[in-house]
Amino acid sequence: MKVIEKYNDSLHNPYWKYQLGPEAYEVKDTPKRVESIKKSLHSDEQFQFLTAKPFPERFITRLHPYHDYIKNTALSLQNDEEEFYPDLFPGEGAHLRKKSDSPLWGGIWCTDAVTPIKRKTYEVARASAETALTGAELIRDGLEKTVYALCRPSGHHAGPRVFGGYCYFNNVATAAEYLLPEGKVAIVDIDYHHGNGTQEFFDEIKSVFTASIHGAPDDEYPYFWGYADEKGKGQAVGTNYNEPLPKGTQLEQYSAALDRIFSEIRKFNPAYLIIAAGFDTHEMDPIGGFKLRTEDYFAIGKQFQSLGIPTLVCQEGGYNIDVLGECVKNFLLGLI
Numbered sequence: 001m002k003v004i005e006k007y008n009d010s011l012h013n014p015y016w017k018y019q020l021g022p023e024a025y026e027v028k029d030t031p032k033r034v035e036s037i038k039k040s041l042h043s044d045e046q047f048q049f050l051t052a053k054p055f056p057e058r059f060i061t062r063l064h065p066y067h068d069y070i071k072n073t074a075l076s077l078q079n080d081e082e083e084f085y086p087d088l089f090p091g092e093g094a095h096l097r098k099k100s101d102s103p104l105w106g107g108i109w110c111t112d113a114v115t116p117i118k119r120k121t122y123e124v125a126r127a128s129a130e131t132a133l134t135g136a137e138l139i140r141d142g143l144e145k146t147v148y149a150l151c152r153p154s155g156h157h158a159g160p161r162v163f164g165g166y167c168y169f170n171n172v173a174t175a176a177e178y179l180l181p182e183g184k185v186a187i188v189d190i191d192y193h194h195g196n197g198t199q200e201f202f203d204e205i206k207s208v209f210t211a212s213i214h215g216a217p218d219d220e221y222p223y224f225w226g227y228a229d230e231k232g233k234g235q236a237v238g239t240n241y242n243e244p245l246p247k248g249t250q251l252e253q254y255s256a257a258l259d260r261i262f263s264e265i266r267k268f269n270p271a272y273l274i275i276a277a278g279f280d281t282h283e284m285d286p287i288g289g290f291k292l293r294t295e296d297y298f299a300i301g302k303q304f305q306s307l308g309i310p311t312l313v314c315q316e317g318g319y320n321i322d323v324l325g326e327c328v329k330n331f332l333l334g335l336i
């Protein structure tokens with residue numbers, strides 16, 4: 001299996017700690033996450049590493065209206081340590097007459113005040129999208145049946161209007177858009193958090209089926225999306241499917257929910273499958289609430305393999321670096 005990677009800069013390393021009611025959360029999107037994955041995959045000769053190739057900027061700008069805002073803000077920073085967080089949120093109805101790609105206007109483009117832009121952020125976010133695009137190209141050209149794109153930062157919370165939740169450009173949406181001229185695409189998001197950005201991208205597009213299996217949003221991020229009654233809009237009603245699951249979910253319950261998603265996918269009959277693969281569903285993840293074990297990911301990968309569709313896997317979350325690499329490896333071995 002080909003593993004696509006690119007740029008993993010230690011200067012993009014967001015860290016976020018917060019208390020919500022009785023629960024404390026600590027999120028670290030560090031380059032060590034990628035190192036953990038690479039170390040595990042290097043130990044098995046079935047994985048061959050490839051560097052992602054550059055793609056023209058238009059592959060990213062056409063989906064992300066905040067592209068220039070992120071780029072310009074990163075370029076405006078004076079040193080590697082500086083971080084920029086939006087702190088002005090004009091809300092709906094505001095008269096937006098100023099130059100919207102200046103740093104001050106971050107509140108138009110970002111949903112929260114915890115997704116920093118650093119000097120390297122644009123470069124790593126773009127490289128992450130190019131990693132997904134390179135994988136998509138291999139699948140599209142029929143050169144590979146299954147490809148793993150080692151993306152960092154994640155992308156699934158970045159949507160067609162706004163970014164946030166540690167995500168800048170939506171990697172799976174970018175890959176799906178690239179594949180779409182060749183056939184229908186199904187996206188299954190298995191990160192612990194609902195893939196709200198991805199869902200919103202394709203809410204009204206009937207040639208893309210989006211599904212997400214995640215911690216119930218009643219008390220988990222992203223809170224305002226991910227409920228079972230969100231089924232797509234307009235001509236695309238029926239092409240979105242959510243499986244919110246309770247805290248403490250184990251493999252049996254999880255696999256049953258995946259089976260329900262798969263029966264929808266078989267009906268949809270896509271040419272390509274993209275998996276937004278987060279591993280914060282692991283029992284030892286610092287922010288996830290499920291109880292999946294390291295070995296369970298092999299079974300989950302095997303379950304996906306039964307679909308028999310050309311598949312691109314894009315890395316999303318997963319924050320316990322002691323187990324992340326092995327979880328990814330088990331999942332990919334199950335998938336092939």
Ligand SMILES: [Zn+2]
Nearest residue numbers: 191192193317
């Ligand atoms: Zn997550």
